[in-house]
Amino acid sequence: MVLIEKTDVLHPLGLDMADPESVALMEENGKIHIVSMIDNTVKIKGLGVVNPSKEFSQLKDGEETHVGSKILLRLPTRLPELISGMKRRAQTIGSKDAGVLIARHGIGSDDIVLEAGLGSGGLSMHLARVIGPSGHLITVEPREEHASVGLENLQTLSQCMVEFPNHSHIDGRIEDVVEEIKKHAEHVDAILLDLPDHPPAIEAVAPLLKVGARISCYCPVTSQLEKAWIACEEAGLHVEWAGEIIERQWGKASRGGVRPVNGPFGHTAFLLLAQRRK
Numbered sequence: 686m687v688l689i690e691k692t693d694v695l696h697p698l699g700l701d702m703a704d705p706e707s708v709a710l711m712e713e714n715g716k717i718h719i720v721s722m723i724d725n726t727v728k729i730k731g732l733g734v735v736n737p738s739k740e741f742s743q744l745k746d747g748e749e750t751h752v753g754s755k756i757l758l759r760l761p762t763r764l765p766e767l768i769s770g771m772k773r774r775a776q777t778i779g780s781k782d783a784g785v786l787i788a789r790h791g792i793g794s795d796d797i798v799l800e801a802g803l804g805s806g807g808l809s810m811h812l813a814r815v816i817g818p819s820g821h822l823i824t825v826e827p828r829e830e831h832a833s834v835g836l837e838n839l840q841t842l843s844q845c846m847v848e849f850p851n852h853s854h855i856d857g858r859i860e861d862v863v864e865e866i867k868k869h870a871e872h873v874d875a876i877l878l879d880l881p882d883h884p885p886a887i888e889a890v891a892p893l894l895k896v897g898a899r900i901s902c903y904c905p906v907t908s909q910l911e912k913a914w915i916a917c918e919e920a921g922l923h924v925e926w927a928g929e930i931i932e933r934q935w936g937k938a939s940r941g942g943v944r945p946v947n948g949p950f951g952h953t954a955f956l957l958l959a960q961r962r963k
């Protein structure tokens with residue numbers, strides 16, 4: 686197990702502050718590219734071969750430029766743009782569920798938050814945005830190829846935020862690294878789990894919850910939800926809420942008016958929240 690401790694360096698993610706900033710560039714179809722402003726000719730997926738510093742450094746937010754046949758609009762690198770243009774490997778938790786999880790946990794500044802698996806860092810990015818500089822985000826991930834993508838996304842986010850929480854990343858399965866986690870925090874304000882197998886993790890980390898703190902599980906199928914429910918009860922937690930958040934998008938109709946768009950209801954996964962009450 687490798688512990689990547691990044692809180693004792695100048696920047697929370699070990700970022701060299703001389704690293705170039707990133708910009709958000711939006712195509713006419715809404716596709717976002719997050720481009721690091723390096724002064725080098727590089728191949729950027731979807732944009733071709735460009736020197737970002739030469740092409741885009743004079744461009745201001747709200748201004749357009751041409752790259753090949755594409756018209757690109759520069760936008761500020763706010764969280765929705767960074768999420769839209771983030772690198773993806775493992776399936777991510779989107780804003781629909783991240784927002785509800787953050788609200789139901791009551792996560793805010795100063796909190797110590799434990800999250801596994803890091804995956805592509807989709808949920809971590811939402812968490813980092815709300816925890817604040819005096820809070821602490823602890824992420825855990827056993828697969829190096831996932832962690833590298835998730836950490837890169839967090840690093841890009843940290844470059845674009847004025848304030849960023851302390852961040853520690855631990856390599857390994859969460860149930861195997863409890864002692865490593867305790868080196869950072871004996872107890873935590875929230876635990877968020879997005880794993881293929883929740884029960885071993887719940888059993889291992891439930892004792893880390895402060896009284897009143899909650900654990901949440903993101904469960905793509907009902908069998909996982911049921912197992913997580915039972916594991917939480919066996920760990921002495923009170924299951925407070927379980928269910929799904931269904932999203933239905935509306936759009937402008939071709940003949941006027943607005944109506945639900947043609948497309949599926951937005952089921953993603955089942956969520957479960959359980960609280961330590963004693």
Ligand SMILES: C[S@@+](CC[C@H](N)C(=O)[O-])C[C@H]1O[C@@H](n2cnc3c(N)ncnc32)[C@H](O)[C@@H]1O
Pocket residue numbers: 775776777778779801802803804805806807808809825826827828831857858859860879880881882886
């Ligand atoms: C669906 S992905 C998480 C995606 C992440 N929530 C996001 O929004 O980008 C699930 C991750 O859990 C990791 N994982 C699997 N078992 C684990 C365990 N026991 N402890 C920690 N992470 C684990 C996987 O390697 C995978 O990267």
